[in-house]
Amino acid sequence: MYTVGELSKKTGISIRTLHYYEKMNLLKPKRSPDNQYRLYGPGDVMRLQQIVLLKRMRFRLREIKEMFDQHFERQTGDDYDIWVRVIERQIAELQKEKEEIQKVEHLLQSSLYAMRATKEVRIEEMLGFIREIERQPDRKRQIRRLFFTEEEMEKLPSHEPADPLAMEWADILNELRAQLNDSPASGRSQRLAARIAAYAEQLFKDDEALALKYWDYIKPEPGEAAKIYGMDREVMIYIEQILEQYYTGKSTS
Template identity: 50%
Template sequence: MYTVGQLSKLTGVSVRTLHYYEKLGLLEPDRNTGNQYRSYSENEILRLQKIAVLKQMHFKLSEIKVILDNGEVAHHDTAVWSRALTQQMVFVKQEQEKLQAVEHLLFSTLYAMRATEQVNIEEMLGFIRELEQPPQGPQLRQQAFTPEELEVLPINDVSNPLAMGWSDILRRVSGLLAEPPDSEASQQLAASIIEYADKMFDGNEQLIQKYWEYITPQEGQAARVYGMTDEVMQYIDAIIRIYLGEDDPRA
């Protein structure tokens, strides 16, 4: 058992905060019938530990109380502590996935603005819609790629400075769509795309091809990756095939 002062000193949680948690019913310390001094059991330490984790995950105190009220009593039971910590890890994992989804949405919006050099209100509306209804992209990628491949896919690392670089290439593509695929400008672009892909996929040509096939929209479908419409992908495919000598533009 710990006094309120001892618990405050050991956890870094102020005495005032501990009193406030008690007032809200988050903590229920024992009271000495003689002097009314508070004493905190192991069960209260477990509850305080849960509160600390859930607060970091931005749960409101009222929400935390509901979670705690559905909990268990500890009494030195390692199984209870294990279940509690495992449940918290599940909570943390879920929050991480939500935050990663938001991170990808933010990145995609910045990416689109950089590629087009304008703010697209429809994209912003789509952003809001996807926040309310999480996109299916992660599930689709898990079906298409092995865990090892997913680890190195550029889409999984928005912190990679190369990831935003594709928006610059897309902007160049949009300005050259009317150019013949064998023109000097188109072939310079093809060289840039090949160099970029080699860096992004660390020279893994098999994964490059697999990813290209994955993002290619089926007939009548919208682009799977922003800006990669059927027209854009056909143009890119054409200029690269010529650059690699696979197609003769004079044929």
């Protein structure tokens, strides 16, 4: 048998916490007939191990108490079914929580991408990202299937904001916006064209046919909104002009 101080030293759990578990009826130590000190036996130690394990599994104390009251108190000698059920339930809850965390992460990354591309904070765009996140997750993939084969889809850019390549494009977009009125033949435009050409080679692994097919897919029609953030018709026409100038210069040099 252990006193509360001895059990605290043995387990590393504070005396205050052990008292709280007793108050919640999670632990039920006996009392010494001599001095009424709390005494913890092997069963209490086993119960404490279960509490610690369930807490590590992210169960709340209220839920642990419910489990003990409804299941473990039956003393059936076989807790297999009980543990399987509670663990499966916790896995399902964690999966749901994980999905929510991923949504928040995507929102933050999308917001960061937009701010790097514009060097501004645009609340309306952030609200748009929220609306996009709440849509069916595979909607974009379903639309892409109408234009690309499965093999091609595996090679397409993800446009996930967390992708370092996506963030690099956000910086390129910011430059594009700053010099839309420059002549395609200007030194600044041609330096940017070289950067875009190198980026495209990295993105599509020199698959020129797929790159052109993807360009046609994302290019909006006159009056149509951008299909990819920042890639409206004006921007894409400017990119085409500076790249045409860039590749013409390379072929004649």
